[in-house]
Amino acid sequence: MYSSSSFAYHLLLLLLSKSATNSVSAVEFPKPTPWPLQFHSILFVNYSGSLSIIDLWYDWPNGRNFNIIQDQLGQLLYDLEWNNGTSFVYTRDSTEKCRTSQLEVGILRPNWLDGAVYLGQQQVDGFLCNVWQKIDFIWYYEDVVTTRPVHWVFYTGRSIHVMTFEVGAVLEDIEWQAPIYCFEKARSHLKVDVWNPQPQGLKGI
Template structure:
């Protein structure tokens, strides 16, 4: 009888140990899944977004119509300065960008050549995950890219909600239309952009050649 009691006690102990090991193993798997950080969603190859941008240093406000068209190698920022001018910023994947106004009383154009083209759809690859935070009323996953941008993406829809540059310049995403395409005629720079380019000559054009990476820190 004593042998049977000891045997039953030993089996019970082994069963308890086995249950504990299974529970620990299950908890370990849960922890492992939690540690795996999400990655930012790749930008769609064509989209339209309305952005509200505020510069905390100057208090300047802008509304921007962003048209991104990777298929055709082009990006347009239609920048409306508060109570000011409407500026077209047309960027091409060959490295050429045109900044111009379409105002009958005052027309201006500036042409700049960069070393690289427009942002790639996967430009957020390699960003550091910072966790989840609320911004503009949305629960977002947050990433930090290199040394110039904090990017907020809605947890539920995975749409961009907000991003902030290292300067503090804050971008609020008001709309995000995947697949929207702007008609070709809207991308064409006016004739006086090209006339000005011919007058300036190649030497002056070279002096304005700089890396798009430094420019994009404040203009994405």
Template sequence: MASPAAKFIFFLSLLTRLFLFAPSLCFLAAAADPVPAPWPHQFHSILFMNRSGKLEMIDLWYDWPKGRNFNIIQHQLGKLTYDLEWNNGTSFIYTLDQNRECKVLNFEVGILRPNWLDGATYLGRRYVDGFLCNLWEKVEFIWYYEDVVSRRPVSWVFLQSGAAAHVMTFEVGSVLEDQKWQAPLYCFQKTKKESLLLESVANVGSHGGLIRGPI
């Protein structure tokens, strides 16, 4: 059985080793890159969108539990356009004015998953719109800025087009009433000859300021 003196010496030895290795352990912890916060399953956001000088205000509703996403887009001094997206890959893009315009897009993927930023590459910290943000790049397609303190999205930029979305409001848990998710009847009343325009698009794309697909 070890004497009290031996135990004390052993304890001092362990303590010395701890102090010697502590700086390297702290360095390893500090070196770990932050990861972006998953998107809330339901939220409402107002976006200011700059598409290389073409300006839009977007009223965005994201509803993952019900598999739907809605962008209500006001073009500067122009049309008010509704972009209604479903997780089955169908989107309706329409107006509610007297022209009754409606177009259907078929995507091979549904709306964004809440964890769509998984696997993004961390690029460090930058100031954007006056906020100190963590910045990530996803598949050389988008830069995503998240506020360091609140972890809310601040901006995202599509690298190919240069289009930039600026987040003006971000209301977690806000839900749009079910009846407002219905596309107008004239989207379904075209004859075969006058059928809705069907478009095939890439798995990864942008529309109405929100990224489309899982990427």
């Protein structure tokens, strides 16, 4: 038979074991920080050696997202997206090129990373980052200290490095207006239906 002291000892071990199990099960993995409602960011993009810079303006309250894309030694493109699914990709030079489209979805929601799977921590671009994977579509890296996005990689291999991240920055309303020639498809010399630029923002994967 157990002595009272032996019984108390084993009871203590049982309680400690149960407490440790509960502590492990109660551990919560970090969750990605929702995007600010408005921000401005400069992004460096590498897609199999094809380089570009994206000047990104995100404006959720006004339902709009703007990617100004400069390919290396290439054409400057303006990729304007609205939350009603309307999208314009155009130039602002003498070529007056524009392509319009109507998508089934609008711009990314601030919490678009909800449900992403936490993969742990990794050093990226000199920052210690928490890493998440979203349905085999994107790998997202966020600075552990500041919770700012640092890097993300699409399943296609397109790699985006966040160079600046200005929370609350807003682009003037006049800059969000697509050129008049985007609305004049009847002008045959524009050839808006055959021009097929390849934007490289979040939707251009």
